[in-house]
Amino acid sequence: MSAAPASPYGTLPAAPPAATRKPVSLPRLREMHAQGEKITMLTAYDATFAAVADAAGVECILVGDSLGMVCQGLGSTVGVTLEAMRHHTDCVARGLRRAQATAWLIADLPFGSYHESREQALRSATVLMQAGAHMVKLEGGGWTTDTVYFLVERGIPVCAHLGLTPQTVHALGGYRVQGRGEEAAATLRSQAHALQDAGAAMLVLEMVPAALSAALTAELTHCATIGIGAGAGAAGQVLVLHDMLGMNLGKMPKFVHNFMAEAHSVQGAMQAYVRAVKDGSFPVDALHAW
Ligand code: KIV
Numbered sequence: 552m553s554a555a556p557a558s559p560y561g562t563l564p565a566a567p568p569a570a571t572r573k574p575v576s577l578p579r580l581r582e583m584h585a586q587g588e589k590i591t592m593l594t595a596y597d598a599t600f601a602a603v604a605d606a607a608g609v610e611c612i613l614v615g616d617s618l619g620m621v622c623q624g625l626g627s628t629v630g631v632t633l634e635a636m637r638h639h640t641d642c643v644a645r646g647l648r649r650a651q652a653t654a655w656l657i658a659d660l661p662f663g664s665y666h667e668s669r670e671q672a673l674r675s676a677t678v679l680m681q682a683g684a685h686m687v688k689l690e691g692g693g694w695t696t697d698t699v700y701f702l703v704e705r706g707i708p709v710c711a712h713l714g715l716t717p718q719t720v721h722a723l724g725g726y727r728v729q730g731r732g733e734e735a736a737a738t739l740r741s742q743a744h745a746l747q748d749a750g751a752a753m754l755v756l757e758m759v760p761a762a763l764s765a766a767l768t769a770e771l772t773h774c775a776t777i778g779i780g781a782g783a784g785a786a787g788q789v790l791v792l793h794d795m796l797g798m799n800l801g802k803m804p805k806f807v808h809n810f811m812a813e814a815h816s817v818q819g820a821m822q823a824y825v826r827a828v829k830d831g832s833f834p835v836d837a838l839h840a841w
Contacts, residue, residue, distance in 0.1 A: 583610075593792055594612075597642050605653065608821075614639050616661045629718060640658040655686065657686045661718075700750055710777070736760075
């Protein structure tokens with residue numbers, strides 16, 4: 552394959568030799584899950600950072616609706632539109648293609664784009680898949696189960712998201728730990744099982760107690776848990792790019808580690824993140840979890 556054309560404004564990182572790079576596919580992610588190899592995920596919102604993350608060995612790139620905060624300066628993800636998600640997914644997908652990258656690309660369905668009906672969810676997911684996503688992510692349990700089944704049946708891989716679901720921050724009363732206490736844990740557990748049964752291939756667990764996340768990870772054999780502030784027991788980890796580079800404009804969440812502090816480059820910080828997730832040294836439950 553020919554190299555990306557030279558640009559006066561910066562070049563995308565060179566991909567490692569083709570022999571060492573297998574495209575990350577759903578079967579490959581399922582294989583990693585089955586073999587107990589930790590899955591790494593980072594958010595990215597533009598071509599360059601996505602290509603750098605891929606070159607650093609990150610398997611899954613998430614175009615998160617956290618772009619509302621880190622790119623658009625919004626106070627929450629509630630104001631992020633489907634058009635904004637389409638635009639950033641398109642930018643990231645283009646960057647990955649130009650860099651001959653292999654990463655699996657996930658895009659968030661934003662607030663209001665899947666709430667009305669499963670048909671609305673299918674239309675919104677189609678927009679993101681046609682922009683280059685390989686999988687869509689949606690928040691919540693219970694009412695979302697039918698939607699997940701509907702999308703998966705139509706060939707759209709789905710990542711679910713439970714625990715702290717930022718799109719419902721106003722209903723939750725803030726960015727708080729979820730699933731604490733027997734009743735809350737039982738609800739989360741039954742929602743997670745229903746999402747797995749509906750066909751969700753991945754499940755982000757955000758800000759839930761480490762013990763609950765570890766228990767769910769052991770129980771969900773067909774759905775890989777991806778933790779963020781959910782302890783070391785999850786099948787994989789995700790962080791918001793700007794947080795792990797120490798570029799948080801507000802208060803750094805407890806579950807984040809600043810990988811840039813000990814690195815000489817962004818790619819080096821991402822490589823350190825990949826290494827730490829793979830060898831189990833990040834997260835440390837006593838430091839980054841509840
Ligand atoms: O929007 C986002 O970045 C996310 C991650 C925090 C999981 O949903």
